[in-house]
Amino acid sequence: YSTLRLIMGDQLSHDIAALQKCGKNDLIMLCEVLEEVEYVPHHKQKITLILSAMRHFAQELRDKGHNVHYVALDDTENRGNFTDEVQRATEQFNIKKIIVTHPSEWRVLSMVKAWEKSFKIPVNILEDTRFICSPARFSRWAHKRRGLRMEYFYREMRAETGLLMQDNETPQGGQWNYDTENRQTWPKDCAPPERLRFTPDSTTRQIQKLVEEKYSKNFGNLDNFEWAVTRKDAVRALEDFIEHSLPEFGKYQDAMKKDAPFLKHSLISPYINIGLLNPQEVCEAAEAAYYDHHAPIESVEGFIRQIIGWREYIRGIYWLKMPDYPDSNALDADRKLPSLYWSGDTKMVCMAQSIQQIQEYAYGHHIQRLMITGNFALLAGIEPKEIERWYLAVYIDAFEWVELPNVHGMALFADGGLMSSKPYAASGRYIHNMSDYCKNCTYDIKTRIKENSCPFTFLYWSFLIKNEKYLSKNHRMSFALRNLKRIDENEKEVILKKSSEFLDSL
Template sequence: MPGTLRFVLGDQLSRGISSLRGLDPAADTVLLAEVAAETEYVPHHPKKIALILAAMRHFSAALRADGVRVDHVRLDDPGNSGSFRGELLRAVERHRPDRVVVTFPGEWRVWTDMKGWEAAAGVPVEIRDDDRFFCPPRRFRAWAAGRRQLRMEFFYREMRRETGLLLTPDGEPEGGAWNYDTDNRKPLPRGLEPPPRFDVRPDALTAEVLALVRARFAERFGELEPFRFAVTAAGAEAAFEHFVRHALRHFGDYQDAMAAGQDTLFHAVISPYLNIGLLDPRAVCRRVEAEYRAGRVPLNAAEGFIRQILGWREYVRGLYWLRMPDYAETNALGAVRDLPPFFWTGETPMTCLREVIGQTRREAYAHHIQRLMVTGNFALLAGLAPRQVEEWYLAVYADAFDWVELPNVHGMVLHADGGVMASKPYAASGKYIDRMSDYCGRCRFDVRRTTGADACPLNFLYWTFLMDQRERLQGNPRMAMIYRTLDRMAPATRDAVRADAARFLAGLGSASGPPSDPPSDPPSAAASPVQPSLLEKDA
């Protein structure tokens, strides 16, 4: 008797995923497919590929142990078609299901392909909501309707009210304020040692994946080993519990801090697990709230953590599905410079960039301030082309999927959306890096100097950026004070700043991809027409 084919994608590894609800082990088959197209549309970090493939294989093993029929197509299986659609069609031919059930995907390019699966397969394809998120796209669309500005802060407050997280019995925010961001910006003090990172030793199944990735992707940017990630829900839960017990109490104070040789500090490093389904965002938010209510962590730690998940994570996903595909094509600041080679090699005398890119190469991880205010700030000030920067971020970080990476980089990092996400560009001179890290004390450039051969490049790039973008930015009330400072700068100094910036930028060179493995152009999001009725119906 025909059953249902339930297609689970590699970022949907949750037992409670909507596509598995109503599963009949006696009749249904669960399909997982490791496909070449998903490893190649950008040159993903080997650790990222290994994380997803190992997690998929462990998920399959757990399903089989529970008596579920699983059809798992491995990357190196003979006959692998290399695409989701191809593997769906092959599976339909093998199993002859009466229908296919899938969960709404996380990326626009997959969604545009998924909408054609029913016609291609010749059987009904049911696309269910991905209700692992707090806010479905249609709910975000309702919130955004009629608003002149789509600020995360106001969305976050609404999510707090809907979920009740960190609210008093009368519905007010704990502590009297919604947001304790100003209490999250302390530099790391001397003598405070972060806890060791939670590491998981690869088992035999993961070792098989590492061997495959080592053989097929050895030339990619990034070091495969040591491989530290959890690849099961139990491992991800243990990693999160380690954070709660040993790091959460300091997370609120030092979440923006950076230090050479300290890859994780007091961060949880759970975003890869949340984004592929090994952790439940509702559960982790409730767990952190419980720590605050038990008096074990301060409010700024609990609120700062919950804001990242309930606020930013949900907000960027909502914005992505609201504005795509046109969102990806905007370039409000007219940035066109090619990505410099050092983004792939890490070979730069600027210590801040060398540290963050080096860490990214080793771990496929950097925390949000390293991404925003080091690599991102440089990309903004140097006028790097948004598409190239976005492809780099999507490739090198283990937690990067288009729905979360694109709005963060396009809108928050590069201000390429013209202010849809952020009210002003997150531009900063070297002084910010010096205040929040120990990078500058280890650098050959002098963060106190604005011009000259020894000046920190971020300083003259910052002032040149403000001069170049004056017509676009000077009317912004949040920029008024800094433009008054610029106007007090002596004309000779402004000329020297421009000359130093021009000389520096001319020497950057260009590299749109890693020299050994250049990325192919991904499918253009703009190539697919907007179909809001389908998105509204299925998401």
């Protein structure tokens, strides 16, 4: 073979850059490696999804007539990381050139960049065209302005893709953003739609066995594994979402309900992130539902904004700010991660629900990630690197490029406001307004310093007290800080004492 074309576990797209013009003399390589499986203690379902999807993808490539070199995790020759495995393959197959699509993470890109010198053969790193906005384009956009806000970036992406546009400048329906019509709570007696889930086939069962043997101590439960592992099934999952959930996606995108992990969310992030679905095709499918009068503009626009707005913006920030991005800690948060993040063992119903659902499904929707587990970490002052490692490990869709800006910037405000204009700190009242968790909880949402007052509430006030000086520089915090001034000094002391006792007890 002359050329080695490397495909990583989140690059499982048949039309990916590294597979363009793949010929008879080329060898496509996929490898399961310990370093990727163990760089954080991934949820068992996440390892299963990626390895099973890799094996299915390799088989699809063979079926199309390609030459495939596949290294399994338990192959005795396997050297355990991308660099050593690629080197072994270049020697074994007398490779003259390597082609690879730009890796999604900084950590892996720096590895790949060293190969040309150490292997002494050319290494072509091709742009990942599955994203709409390249890192270079994002950087040009960012350098033109003082504050970065997603909304303006998003409008450019709308104009560029033509999604939901009447012409180059006019958004469909006349408005760019319909969020004011969204944000409703879940109605009392309404059952969420059944989700299309997929029964594991023999390939997946084989991986499940391997994961149970080697990673029995990792977080999460494997019995509920019902994710799609092929493009064909991922497309079915997308169609099912468009048919049954998209029409009310917008309305309920911020709602939370006990024992209902999915509501109207799409559950497609893992498929987009590993390459089984293309973000553009997902948005076009949603757009078609609008033009067919199947789904209203506020749902379709809201959904498309998550993908060509938030998702692209997050990735732009990642490449703009790496490798230093994780090192900031604007609020000097230094608490170790409480064990309840792994066990789900807490009387706080909102936290217990959010964590137990991750154990069962490796999933949590946006508001649980931001306003429950993220908000708690912010209010409790958990050290950014500790909680970021948790986020990277537990969700089925977690890769550093998307996890880090969401956690470090959005949830923790650790970047000091690069990504959001103020911390997303909220008291129990927000959770009470958006969910039915509180009415099932032993804690009392209405009080601040009673024996059983809601921890989110006293932690919220103690967060404001502790960070008052820093936050007073931010005019968007002035309303909250004015409310803080109404609390007398004695009560503030009780709040601080209660908070530290509570946190120390975790």
